Amino acid sequence: MSARLKKADEIGAIPVDYRQGDPVEQIWELRRARGIAPGEAAMRGVHAGIDAVGFQAHDRLAPGEENPTQVVNDLARLINPTRHLGIIGVYATKDLDPAHDGHADGRLTVPWATFFSNGISVRFGRTHDRRYTVLLRDLIMSGRARPGAVVTHHGGLDAAPDFYRGFDPRADGIIKAVLRP
CATH class of the missing domain: 3.40.50.720 (NAD(P)-binding Rossmann-like Domain)
Known part of the structure; x- marks a missing residue:
């Protein structure tokens, strides 16, 4: 799987x-x-x-x-x-x-x-990202939405090229990555 x-x-x-x-x-x-x-x-x-x-x-x-x-x-x-x-x-x-x-x-x-x-x-x-930004932020802050459940990788901006290379072919278990500048 x-x-x-x-x-x-x-x-x-x-x-x-x-x-x-x-x-x-x-x-x-x-x-x-x-x-x-x-x-x-x-x-x-x-x-x-x-x-x-x-x-x-x-x-x-x-x-x-x-x-x-x-x-x-x-x-x-x-x-x-x-x-x-x-x-x-x-x-x-x-x-x-x-x-x-x-x-x-x-x-x-x-x-x-x-x-x-x-x-x-x-x-x-x-999606109309800007239309939902405040609503989503509030859902996350209240704990009703937990997008972190699908985050599999974290890294700095220097990790971005590797994350993108792995994401497209679905390699290395990358589902969603969060970049921290």
Whole structure:
């Protein structure tokens, strides 16, 4: 299990590892095993999904390669009709090293017909960091939010290059690093 999945498990999430098989089928099985409420059998998916990965998603059928549509396609299969999808993963307007079927200009083939026919609302965007700064600070100061739970590395600015080199390939257990100038 990867360091990120272990961390997710530690903080109470149910880790799903795409390397162990189709993640949509794993989630369907988890929902079935936990007991689907009467009348929900036809809706074995989830009410909301978030693509927090973006165009650098790994292709589970070709490990080591990117598949920019992998997560969006999986979510199209997973989200129940009339529910919601949030896309906060990074999708670049220019991809300097596009995946096999990718496009340098950032175009993607997305299952819009599935979203439309299922009535799934789709929202996009980056976080509005400044909008939430004071609220998040107050939640942290009161102890209601504990972002330190996902911090795995600390260091000075001189450590930044090593942290960035390790973060992208998910090496050395780096999940989130805090730099102290």
